[in-house]
Amino acid sequence: MNSVMTLAKAVATKDLRTEFRSRVVTNQVLPFAGVVLLLFAFAIDSDSTLARVSSGLVWMTTLFSMLLITQRSFDLETADGALDALRVAGADMRGVFVGKSGALIAQLLALDIVLFFLAVILFRVEPPAAGLGLLVVTTVLAAATLGLIGVTYGGLAAKAKGRETLLPLLILPVVAPVVIAATRATESALGVGGRKVSEGWPWTGLLGFTAVAFAVVGLFAFPALIEE
Amino acid sequence: MSTLAAADGVAATTPTGTRFTKYLGAFTLAGVALLLLLGLVSTPADQNQGDSVRIMYVHVPTAWIAYLAFVVTAIASAMYLFRSAHSISWDRIAGASAEIGVLYMALTLITGSLWGRLTWGVFWEWDARLTTTAFLFVTYIGYLAVRRLGGTHDQRAKRSAIVALLAVLEIPLVHFSVRIWASLHQEPTVLRAGDVKMDGLMLFTLFWGVVTFTLMFVWLVVHRQRVITMEDAIESLGLDTALEARRREGQTV
Numbered sequence: 001m002n003s004v005m006t007l008a009k010a011v012a013t014k015d016l017r018t019e020f021r022s023r024v025v026t027n028q029v030l031p032f033a034g035v036v037l038l039l040f041a042f043a044i045d046s047d048s049t050l051a052r053v054s055s056g057l058v059w060m061t062t063l064f065s066m067l068l069i070t071q072r073s074f075d076l077e078t079a080d081g082a083l084d085a086l087r088v089a090g091a092d093m094r095g096v097f098v099g100k101s102g103a104l105i106a107q108l109l110a111l112d113i114v115l116f117f118l119a120v121i122l123f124r125v126e127p128p129a130a131g132l133g134l135l136v137v138t139t140v141l142a143a144a145t146l147g148l149i150g151v152t153y154g155g156l157a158a159k160a161k162g163r164e165t166l167l168p169l170l171i172l173p174v175v176a177p178v179v180i181a182a183t184r185a186t187e188s189a190l191g192v193g194g195r196k197v198s199e200g201w202p203w204t205g206l207l208g209f210t211a212v213a214f215a216v217v218g219l220f221a222f223p224a225l226i227e228e
Numbered sequence: 229m230s231t232l233a234a235a236d237g238v239a240a241t242t243p244t245g246t247r248f249t250k251y252l253g254a255f256t257l258a259g260v261a262l263l264l265l266l267g268l269v270s271t272p273a274d275q276n277q278g279d280s281v282r283i284m285y286v287h288v289p290t291a292w293i294a295y296l297a298f299v300v301t302a303i304a305s306a307m308y309l310f311r312s313a314h315s316i317s318w319d320r321i322a323g324a325s326a327e328i329g330v331l332y333m334a335l336t337l338i339t340g341s342l343w344g345r346l347t348w349g350v351f352w353e354w355d356a357r358l359t360t361t362a363f364l365f366v367t368y369i370g371y372l373a374v375r376r377l378g379g380t381h382d383q384r385a386k387r388s389a390i391v392a393l394l395a396v397l398e399i400p401l402v403h404f405s406v407r408i409w410a411s412l413h414q415e416p417t418v419l420r421a422g423d424v425k426m427d428g429l430m431l432f433t434l435f436w437g438v439v440t441f442t443l444m445f446v447w448l449v450v451h452r453q454r455v456i457t458m459e460d461a462i463e464s465l466g467l468d469t470a471l472e473a474r475r476r477e478g479q480t481v
Contacts, residue, residue: 034236084301152394156387156390160378161378166370166373166374167375169369169370170370170374170391172366173364173366173370175365176363224386225390
């Protein structure tokens with residue numbers, strides 16, 4: 001187990017360092033996410049409706065961004081045959097799964113913090129202090145679930161031709177419960193539509209359950225998908 | 229053609245049917261004819277739904293058999309993954325069953341939309357069971373896309389088996405979502421224990437629809453998995469032929 005965690009730490013550090021140096025997330029994914037939020041505002045074109053649906057828009061934007069980050073994360077690995085090299089070296093692929101998930105979750109969390117600030121400014125959302133705890137828990141759990149799902153299916157599509165189109169087809173149906181639960185919990189945290197903070201906590205249970213399920217499934221499935 | 233047959237034990241010139249499948253096919257077609265007669269002529273119109281209730285004789289069986297098809301895919305995938313032999317036949321059954329399941333689920337969604345327009349006044353309602361069924365449909369389209377990723381037959385079998393086992397986890401969500409979320413969708417009428425409200429002939433027609441569509445499913449899966457076997461044989465032969473050609477080139481140089 002120690003070797004798994006050591007490898008996970010090395011992979012996560014490598015992924016985050018690569019992103020920090022290349023600045024693709026900050027220079028490309030973040031502006032993309034901002035433009036998506038702006039375009040949502042153009043499409044909906046109503047201040048009251050925007051405030052009402054802001055939670056869902058933030059999570060949809062996170063989802064689109066997650067697809068981009070996941071694809072980039074595996075593009076880097078496959079371009080130089082790094083995954084094959086790790087496999088030949090006898091590395092435990094569960095460590096790679098944990099490490100890549102950790103790095104992806106960290107990037108999604110950073111992205112979500114910026115997106116919520118943008119939502120406050122653009123959509124005139126005013127988060128009440130009472131909902132702050134729920135908002136933090138929801139964001140952490142939703143980012144974790146999205147990250148775990150992204151890496152599980154990213155591993156499957158890593159070596160596939162046409163993975164750019166395959167990955168969304170595989171991931172989008174699976175993340176539906178995450179989008180529903182994260183949106184409802186966020187609406188409760190923000191008090192949208194008169195929802196109470198207490199109404200949001202059960203949704204975090206669903207998020208937690210999904211996160212644990214995909215962590216377990218990913219640990220078993222990812223090595224098998226990579227080793228073929 | 230004879231080389232192909234020798235290469236992988238499959239006679240490409242032989243049709244995929246056998247005596248058993250011919251009888252099965254004939255019985256299925258007779259079943260469809262009887263279902264049409266029962267559904268369109270013999271059974272009465274419903275007191276509330278009118279003639280639109282006749283859509284149920286296709287909608288309900290296709291929905292049930294689509295779920296069954298996805299369960300067959302999951303079981304066949306598990307048999308491939310967890311049995312030491314890793315027989316590729318299980319993978320072919322899984323693939324064939326998923327294809328027919330997607331076809332049936334498309335029929336379910338189309339007939340459900342038509343019934344919804346006549347009964348609710350809209351083609352689509354954002355109801356939990358309906359929406360999740362649509363997600364399930366897309367999930368298995370993704371599964372079929374994964375099957376076409378290429379690589380060796382064993383690679384295809386392994387990766388698609390894992391995806392099938394991931395995908396089947398959604399079925400309980402579909403089935404029980406109607407109880408979890410508030411729903412406009414028609415409550416289950418047949419499976420509610422001790423509360424069957426249908427006319428006897430209507431219930432028999434529904435039952436006959438399930439029998440007919442089940443036979444059709446088995447018939448189609450048997451043929452389809454034999455076609456997949458032949459496709460695999462052709463691919464293997466193509467590879468063997470290419471390798472042989474390269475070897476000959478090497479010898480002549």
